[in-house]
Amino acid sequence: MRREFDDALRDLPAVRDDDQPDAHATSPPAASDGDGVVILTDLGSAVMTAEMVLEFLEPEARDRVRLAEAA
Numbered sequence: 001m002r003r004e005f006d007d008a009l010r011d012l013p014a015v016r017d018d019d020q021p022d023a024h025a026t027s028p029p030a031a032s033d034g035d036g037v038v039i040l041t042d043l044g045s046a047v048m049t050a051e052m053v054l055e056f057l058e059p060e061a062r063d064r065v066r067l068a069e070a071a
Helices: 029-030 044-056
Strands: 037-041 065-069
Touching: 037 044, 044 065
Parallel strands: 037 065
Antiparallel strands: none
16 A cells, blocks of 8 residues: 555655754755645654744645644
């Protein structure tokens, strides 16, 4: 079943520097050439960083991003 979705899924490398949210800001737009983006977070600080990144995005791009708790 995974093979059916391989063309639709893109896995971007995790950004591990929570002190620079602007470094994260390129990830959602880089992945947004499909139907949308899901950002998986595992800790409270990751959620806060992802939320700050969303604030940098234009409203149209922000509407296509979903945060999901991965823990």
